[in-house]
Amino acid sequence: MPSVNNTIQLITREQAEQQGTHLIGKPGRAQESCDDDLAKGPWEFDLAEALAGTPGYGPGASNEDAAPAATPRQGQLPQEYKDASDEELTSRILAAKAELGDRVVVMGHFYQRDEVVRFADFLGDSFQLANAAKARSEAEAIVFCGVHFMAETADMLSGAHQSVILPNLAAGCSMADMADVPSVEACWAELEAFYGTEPDADGRVPVIPVTYMNSSAALKAFCGERGGIVCTSSNAATVLEWAYERGQRVLFFPDQHLGRNTAKAMGIPLEEMPLWNPRQPLGGNSEDVMRNAKVVLWQGFCSVHKRFTTAQIDQARADFPGVRVIVHPECPMEVVDAADESGSTDYILKAVAAAPDGTTFAIGTEINMVNRLAAQYPQHTIFCLDPVICPCSxxxxxxxGYLAWVLEGLVRGEVLNQITVPEATAVHARVALERMLAAKPRSAKERPERQAAAGAPGA
Incomplete structure (x- = not known):
């Protein structure tokens, strides 16, 4: 099966139909890419952004995603890496890794392109990789093939003797950028003015801040300083349980969909989950709505998971009766409701691995991961719900080319693209991360207590 990158190259050369490149989206259907510029080298966009003086998220990004002025930009990749063939880059990467040995560990996120993942020592989601980095204390350098917030987390959880490297500094996250410290601080000030700061008779404070892992180190520190916590897509329910033991309501940012889907599954009604628009007083909500709020949802989203629709699910069911539809909880609520299951990247992977041979899966998550699952489990039929190939930009x-550049830099004794979180920020962010690590799922017998704390129906 061709990689996502190779398929996009074929599409842009108008060869997809002749080559039979039908294996990423719905089987038996020719493909199209959401942006032909995805076929270009990323260094072309590094240069374009430098010339324009403004950062961006790269080809395939939503038009709604405007990168903040402070978004990191990547300097120019040396020409030798731009000109190198795939074979030469492979040879240079393998040679550098062999020379560095245990002094370096390469981390690859599930959503990375295959051409990068093949060199990873560990493959996983953001928190799995951060834990893997923490466990590799003998490595002097951790090369994190993911995005900026992931490298920050790895830096905070790894040892002081270790350097964390992000091969391309322009690998950011539009969702993470949708919540910034000034906006969240302004929201918090409004919430404190509205709800006060005194705990209730049970000792629960008015609001607990919860940030998704997909956020800056500064926002993790914000939560750590204010009694809050971090969550991932796999433990969001456990984290909300933790928060309701300590608070009357939750401020959840930056992803509204993960917050809404998780809280709804816990029994919290939609009318108690107002959406907070940071550009409007009280987030654009009435006082009555805010008084009844159990979860205040930040107005953020993932552009990749926002692409999935109920119409795509309907089409998958029409084309493949009995198809098993699994989507990521960053998808909109109506998509999660229409699917058979929802879960984190790790949940999706395990579901596919455990399924009986011959299962047909329609999966709503990033295309590189879906394509990789289809290649790894040929006994199943696996395709992406979205027929348009649009990887995380x-x-x-x-x-x-960037991986070869940073690895050969390490061979020379040069640390390129190091990600460092200031200790004043890291110390509070680690508090929020450690709270997450310490939070354990409740047993079935304990769940009614959780529902009572959250004020959910059925308490």
Whole structure:
């Protein structure tokens, strides 16, 4: 099966139908890419952004995603790496890794292109990789093939003797950028003015801040300083349980969809989950709505998961009766409701691995992961719900050329693109991360207590 990158190259050369490149989207259907510029080298966009003086997220990004002025930009990749063939880059990467040995560990996120993942020592989601980095204390350098917030987390959880490297500094996250410290601080000030700061008779404070892992280190520190916590897509329910033991309501940012889908599954009604628009007083909500709020949802989203629709699910069911539809909880609520299951990247992977041979899966998550699952489990029929090939634009900014560049820099004793979180920020962010690590799922017998704390129906 061709990689996502190779398929996009074929599409842009108008060869997809002749080559039979039908294996990423719905089987038996020719493909199209959401942006022909995805076929270009990422360094072309590094240069374009430098010339324009403005950062961006790269080809394939939503028009709604405007990168903040402070978004990191990547300097120019040396010409030798731009000109190198795939074979030469492979040879240079393998040679550098062999020379460095245990002094370096390469981390690859599930959403990375295959051409990068093949060199990873560990493959996983953001928190799995951060834990893997923490466990590799003998490595002097951790090369994190993911996005900026992931590299920040790895830096905070790794040892002081270790350097964390992001091969392309322009590999950011538009969702993470949708919540910034000034906006969240302004929201918090409004919430404190509205709800006060005194705990109730049970000792629960008015609001607990919860940030998704897909956020800056500064926002993790914001939560750590204010009694809050971090969550991932796999433990969001456990984290909300933790928060309701300590608070009357939750401020959840930056992804509204993960917050809404998780809280709804816990029994919290939609009318108690107002959406907070940071550009409007009280987030654009009435006082009555805010008084009844159990979860205040930040107005953020993932552009990749926002592409999935109920119409795509309907089409998959029409084309493949009995298809098993699994989507990521960053998808909109109506998509999660229409699917058979929803879960984190790790949940999706395990579901596919455990399924009986011959299962047909329609999966709603990033295309590189879906394509990789289809290649790894040929006994199943696996396709992406979205027939248009549109990888995560920022993950796609990392290319083997950048990986070869940073690894050969390490061979020379030069640390390129190091990600460092200031200790004043890291100390509070680690508090929020450690709270997450310490939070354990409740047993079935304990769940009614959780529902009572959250004020959910059925308490």
């Amino acid at each position: 920022t993950m796609y900014r990392i290319h083997p």
